[in-house]
Amino acid sequence: MTATLTPEMQALKSRLVATWNAGDYGHFATFLEAGALEFLERQGIAPGTRLLDVGCGAGQIGIPAARAGAVVTGIDIAPKQITQARARAQAEGLSAAFDEGDAEALPYPDASFDVVVSLFGAMFAPRPERVAAELTRVTRPGGRIVMANWTPQGFLGQVFRTLGQHVPPSPLMPSPMLWGDEATVRARLHGGVAALTLTRRPYPFAYPFGPAAVVEFFREYYGPINRAFAALDEAGQAALRQDLEGVWAAQNQASDGTTRYDAEYLEVVAVRPE
DSSP states (O other), X not given: OOTTSOHHHHHHHHHHHHHHHSSOHHXXXXXXXXXXXXXXXXXXXXXXXXXXEETOTTTTTHHHHXXXXXXXXXXXXXXXXXHXXXXXXXXXXXXXXXXXXXXXXXXXXXXXXXXXXXXXXXXXXXXXXXXXXXXXXXXXXXEEXXXXXXXXXXXXXXXXXXXXXXXXXXXXXXXXXXXXXXXXXHHHHTTTOSEEEEEEEEEEEEESSOHHHHHHHHHHHOHHHHHHHHXXXXXXXXXXXXXXXXXXXXXXXXXXXXXXXXXXXXEEEEEOOO
């Protein structure tokens, strides 16, 4: 956070830190590991690649990338998640570095990284134009920016619209789901990249319990839903739970008491000019 922030933006960023510190993202992300590894494998990260993971969470991209030989730096606004990522790296004997910091003001020199990646992370920063500028600034000429962003039309778009009906989002923050809109992404990265490939893909979610239990799992472990419930009284919580259970039940592809669905995301691959 910088001295140039208005008091309103400073307050918003403090709330965002509290949101992503809530719950337990490290545990939450264990159910997302298969999709994260699939996403990472598709990028073809070679050993020795200088990789920056923006919005790194508990290391769901950074840890396997370091395991495969990349020189990894991760950054996240939530101190709790950085602590989890560092503990994972230490437990595996990996030399990956994980820093607490802001996607809108990355503390790295220009052209520091071969690949800058963000798996559902940078999309949640409140000033997307600054995020776009920072991602391009720290990527070397000829390097790549790779993002996975939930789409407005996809499952997570539905979930966040439901949250917004119960707990209105800050007017200072455009919808994070706009990072999953192709025209918006082209406009935000225009001028900073030489090539841009946008691909809609499914992200697998699978839980060994039913939709009602999935909602409770998200409420306990996923920061945005945890804080939404915390902002409501008992009646409001019951109404939110009912609406979320309806969203999950409607999308559930399983019929055996478990929950399985694919959440659409936009894969962004941008190449910096040489």
